[in-house]
Amino acid sequence: MGEITSWLPSLLTGLGVTVELTVLSMIFGLVVGLVLATIRLEPRNKWLYIPATIYIEVIRGTPLILQLFFAYFALPAAGIRLDPFVAGVLALGINYSAYLSEVFRSSIKAVPHGQWEAASSLGMPWVLVMWRIILPQAGRIALPATGNYFIALFKDSALASTISVTELLFSGQILAAATFNYFGIYAVVAVFYLVVSYPSSLGLRALERRLELSRRKARPKRVTA
């Protein structure tokens, strides 16, 4: 038991890095994914559509670990030297943006066309229609898949250990190399991952339920002056 306690500080620090890495990469993936999805709604706009499509296909068609190596080991050859953590966020974020963009694109397309027509016939310009009418509905459609990707990203972030980001797995590896207690340490590392991922997926499911439109009810009547 005392042994486990002695591992905790560095594993907890590692878990902190893992969470940071996940959250930052996810934000990157969400923002870039949304931009890509929006671009790919309009295939007639070739100058944006074709590059966006190439980006998505290249990213989805190559291994994530290779993308991490590219960001950390290959970019310096082009004169771009990134901190391991930054390279990790960049590679994970870019990778997830490609997958998320497809989730967003299909979710946006799943919103009935009549919603676009109704909103634009009220004089709402495109950006407003998108922001106020389409995205709140598409977001609900996208939430389950996006949540899955979030959990997957949390676990995929362990790959950043290969470019020496001291996240949870790498912290475990360092301890294991020093103590040779592989079983004990990797078991604790596994528990650490679970302790975050399981409640997260429960939380996401709760959020889905909370946002479900059919559960929305008229608020109790307010007494207005």
Place this chain on the structure above:
Amino acid sequence: MVFTVDKATDNSPLIQAKNVVKSYGDTPVLHDFSLDVSRGEVVVLIGPSGSGKTTFIRTLNGLETIDSGRITINGNVLADAQPLGSGKPHKPHKPNHRSLQKVRLDVGMVFQQFNLFPHLTAAENVMEAPVWVRKIPRQDARKRALELLDRMGLADRADHYPHELSGGQQQRVAISRSLAMDPVAILFDEVTSALDPELVGEVLRAMRQLAADGMTMIVVTHEMQFARQVADRVVMMAGGRLVEAGAPEQIFGSPSDPRTAKFLQSVVHPQ
């Protein structure tokens, strides 16, 4: 570039469509169709399905582009496209972004499928465009929304979500939503066709009220009783053309075209 070419005067038609031509691929839907609508007029479009009624009113707020012809609304040119063979390379006319915006502020539309925003309450549906497009303070917009909903008999439904409302109530919210932008005209696209029969009456009553208040309305409907009682002018369409137009008594009483007679026969006495 000047977008407003025609200055609206009180005696010029509010809505003017001239020689509108439109096809979907090789299928023509509007052949040289022209119609003028004056301020305060209620025009009802009738005709068999596929006659181009819905397509026509959708061109009036830019939901459909036209191949050639000219559409002006309240002095704004919405579409002005050269006919085929006029020497210029032919492209479907795409309305200019700003004129489209202007026209859509002027012309409201109510749809067959209501198209309420499902994530907003009835009042929020009505407030949405005034708040975000007209930049009216939320409180004022809500007050106005409640007045409009009250006028539609929906005062107690203001804070309900669309899925909690019946089809007839949803459609009346949709009418309120369109009224909230103070349009000069409202287009009604078969607004009772998706409703259960017992809910049709409440929506037609709301429309009758609007007509009585002097709203300019273009209505596509199969409700002949409504056309007969409320229309100032009934326009019979078939195959994308105007067959005949006139006062309801004339169209329903003594149609001059056999197609009108046949159509009315089929609607009034379905086999």
